[in-house]
Amino acid sequence: METKVDCEIRELFDKLSARMRRDYSESLRELNLHVGQDNLLYRLWSGDGITQMQLSEHLHCEPPTITNMVKSLEQNGFIYRKRDEKDARVMRIFLTDKGKELEEPIRSIWQKHQEKLLESISTEERLLLRRLMKQMESNLF
Amino acid sequence: METKVDCEIRELFDKLSARMRRDYSESLRELNLHVGQDNLLYRLWSGDGITQMQLSEHLHCEPPTITNMVKSLEQNGFIYRKRDEKDARVMRIFLTDKGKELEEPIRSIWQKHQEKLLESISTEERLLLRRLMKQMESNLF
DNA sequence: ATGATATATTTAGCTTGCTAAGTAAATTCG
DNA sequence: CGAATTTACTTAGCAAGCTAAATATATCAT
Secondary structure, three states, rough: HHHHHHHHHHHHHHHHHHHHHHHHHHHHHHHOOOOOOHHHHHHHHHOOEEEHHHHHOOOOOHHHHHHHHHHHHOOOEEEEEEEEEOOOOOOOEOOOOOHHHHHHHHHHHHHHHHHHHHHOOOOOHHHHHHHHHHHHHHHOO | OOOHHHHHHHHHHHHHHHHHHHHHHHHOOOOOOOOOOHHHHHHHHHOOOOHHHHHHHOOOOOOHHHHHHHHHHHOOOOEEEEEOOOOOOOOEEEHHHHOOOOOOOOHHHHHHHHHHOOOHHHHHHHHHHHHHHHHHHHHHH
């Protein structure tokens, strides 16, 4: 009985996150972006010039993943890389104007999807949901 | 204020699903499996011999993705493919013994992760969580 | 100072996931 | 019956994400 509930939660979570990913993917395509790149840009909006290592920590993904994402974003003119002056090992990542211009449209896409996701869920329920998700998050770490 | 809650839910959801994916990935590696392959096998346990098209619908992913997953699982000896006798276009997918043997260890991995995820969350809260997730799911479709 | 170790990034190679375009078989319709 | 359409799958090519191993620079300890 309990196991069944848990299992449905696992399955639901799986289905939901896959579905959200696909939906985001579709919306972001209009901006010439891939899923995940929005999160990287988000980090840069709240502070340019951080290192790939810092991005890797903030986005919870491995350094080679950052290398690839950064390469792709650079080729598309959204960011540029500059070697650190003090430490020649580190690369610092900066937004181009083109990259800065994406903040508004991306935030608007996020909001659109959030609204759709949380439709017909009350404020109290949203708060509860957030609490439960924070609990789950701390369970995993 | 409301927007902030929504936004945190989006971010939390993102972080949680990425984290779960990484954790599953690590556990499944011991079985020589990749994340996602477990779900495909799960479908087959509840009924062998379905077509790639049916897999594609059940797993909510595109036919080329199924082609790739099936190819990889076949090369590793977990499944085999057989052309349909009536319709030469369709491929039917079957479990090998090696594939059938994975059911127990995979279920046990799932359960282990579910327990960790839902630790310290009461049965009432789990039920509520499930309801909210079902609501979100139907919002997206 | 120099040899060993640690850190930041890259490269190679894999799978999941996608789209667009191709192939082959079945079905439909004139 | 035969041409057009639909259906099932494959191929090619891309990005996210991973691991393992390579490279290059810094730092630490002797």
